[in-house]
Amino acid sequence: MTVSRSGGQEAQRAHPTSGPGTSVIVGTDPGGRWAVVRQALRNPRLRRVLAAFLVFNIAEWATWIALLVWGYGEGGVRGASAISLAQLLPGALLASPAAALLDRLPRGRAVCAGYAAQAVAYLGLGLALGAGAPVAVVALLAATTRVAASLTRPMHHALLPEISHTTGELTTGNAASGSLEALGTFAGPLASGGLLTLWGPGVVLLTFGAATLVSVALTLRLESSGQRRPTAASEHGERPIRDLLRDPSARLMSGLIAAEQVLVGMMDILLVLLALDVLSMSDAGPGVLNSAIGLGGLLGAGLTIVLIGRQRLARPLVLGAVAAGAAFALAGTASVPVVALVLVAVSGAGKAFYDITSRTFIQRLLPDHLLGAMFGLQEAMTMSGIALGTVVAPGLVGAVGPRWAFVVAGSFLPAVALASYAMVRRLDDDAAVPVEVLTLLLRVPILAVLAPRIVERLARDAGREEVRSGEVVVRSGEPGSLFYVIRSGSVEVRIDGAAVRELGPGGWFGEIALLHDVPRTATVTALSDLELWTLDRDSFLSSVASVPTSLDLAESHIRDTYL
Numbered sequence: 001m002t003v004s005r006s007g008g009q010e011a012q013r014a015h016p017t018s019g020p021g022t023s024v025i026v027g028t029d030p031g032g033r034w035a036v037v038r039q040a041l042r043n044p045r046l047r048r049v050l051a052a053f054l055v056f057n058i059a060e061w062a063t064w065i066a067l068l069v070w071g072y073g074e075g076g077v078r079g080a081s082a083i084s085l086a087q088l089l090p091g092a093l094l095a096s097p098a099a100a101l102l103d104r105l106p107r108g109r110a111v112c113a114g115y116a117a118q119a120v121a122y123l124g125l126g127l128a129l130g131a132g133a134p135v136a137v138v139a140l141l142a143a144t145t146r147v148a149a150s151l152t153r154p155m156h157h158a159l160l161p162e163i164s165h166t167t168g169e170l171t172t173g174n175a176a177s178g179s180l181e182a183l184g185t186f187a188g189p190l191a192s193g194g195l196l197t198l199w200g201p202g203v204v205l206l207t208f209g210a211a212t213l214v215s216v217a218l219t220l221r222l223e224s225s226g227q228r229r230p231t232a233a234s235e236h237g238e239r240p241i242r243d244l245l246r247d248p249s250a251r252l253m254s255g256l257i258a259a260e261q262v263l264v265g266m267m268d269i270l271l272v273l274l275a276l277d278v279l280s281m282s283d284a285g286p287g288v289l290n291s292a293i294g295l296g297g298l299l300g301a302g303l304t305i306v307l308i309g310r311q312r313l314a315r316p317l318v319l320g321a322v323a324a325g326a327a328f329a330l331a332g333t334a335s336v337p338v339v340a341l342v343l344v345a346v347s348g349a350g351k352a353f354y355d356i357t358s359r360t361f362i363q364r365l366l367p368d369h370l371l372g373a374m375f376g377l378q379e380a381m382t383m384s385g386i387a388l389g390t391v392v393a394p395g396l397v398g399a400v401g402p403r404w405a406f407v408v409a410g411s412f413l414p415a416v417a418l419a420s421y422a423m424v425r426r427l428d429d430d431a432a433v434p435v436e437v438l439t440l441l442l443r444v445p446i447l448a449v450l451a452p453r454i455v456e457r458l459a460r461d462a463g464r465e466e467v468r469s470g471e472v473v474v475r476s477g478e479p480g481s482l483f484y485v486i487r488s489g490s491v492e493v494r495i496d497g498a499a500v501r502e503l504g505p506g507g508w509f510g511e512i513a514l515l516h517d518v519p520r521t522a523t524v525t526a527l528s529d530l531e532l533w534t535l536d537r538d539s540f541l542s543s544v545a546s547v548p549t550s551l552d553l554a555e556s557h558i559r560d561t562y563l
Contacts, residue, residue, distance in 0.1 A: 126204070468530075473524045493522050
């Protein structure tokens, strides 16, 4: 018997369909992509989740800018840096464990809980600012807003695969989320600038605390896919974060995300400096420049439609990093606001493209039960990177001056992305879907009812075995760890010495030991040379046992065939 793995085979592309159990690796023609987008936007749960996420992003940016300007007024660049750190460090420490804990809840409920916590935190901080609370009190309450926000974004991105019927919908949901993040980056600072000019930071916090209640209402009683999704604790061990840290792809993507956020942290401080000191703009200037990031982000997010159906993501990832960094480096050389605005917008486009590409990469590479923890880890890396950037920025300005600080800051992310390109290309190979295996698995009834994106992951992770005629594949009474699907050849199934059936290409066996956690109940022998595809216990159970329809079909098959 020989064994191999299926990963790394080049996938062909098929046209999308909407029904479960069909291939949804979409084509690259523009008409096909727009059809997928239209189909995704017909999903009512996806629309509600995206609307709530838009409010979240506008509120997050509006309040962030308000606190930066408040900190700058209290202590200049160092004051802005200090209030940033007061928010980011607690969030960085708590984001990953909080997300892993929250992921024990149904993800729709977890998203709603995150929005509720955020609304309460904003309203409390707004009241404190309006009452003229001491700096220490403001810093403490500001930290609670960031911790609350850290509960929301990971659950949103982990929820998207559950409410997306197809991989096309998932990619569209990612692109739409990126567009909404960009729109929030544009609208949030702009709204914050207007409110700051008229009434001050306290009103900004109160306004967007109330607005976040809309997100709570949109996600209240949000049903996910109807899956009984095993929790990380119950099915996959108590330490999903530990599992992530052992995964090379998770470590690499976390590092690339952290590198981007170091740039973002430097941008937050340097754009305040550029607006108020270099370009002599009004107090609304930092908000206007940050809005330009959002405006460019809308373009960058729109361009990610080219990712729908694309098997390779390494090159788009690096191109996004180069665009984000190079344009920001040039922005520091601008002498008039309009040039700075254009360059900052280009940087925002590159950043949005990089964000969405990296997020899509993560959702392709990691199993569903690790997504909540991964996006929690990403949130922690985001805040850690931003915190590091806010600390480094004042030192850069002091060491090389404002304009060269932009050049150094803008060079960082492209350098990291280019250095990682070879490793990211290897991840591309791991993420490719072998279409022949996918087609075979979709012929198995208990797999055909799963979301196609799940079957695609099973196809990538499947193992290949060759068995000679006359050899025993599984023996009654032995422990079972694999589910088998026959590619070619035939087998005989015997129970208690009696032949009960023969199976040929497309036949499947091995599910009883896995689903019921018992030794093998039958002996399966090759009647001819066999080629088999196998799914390991964890992959099979996390897919089939978590979907009621699939589990019911499996149990019916067992009763009708073997009992």
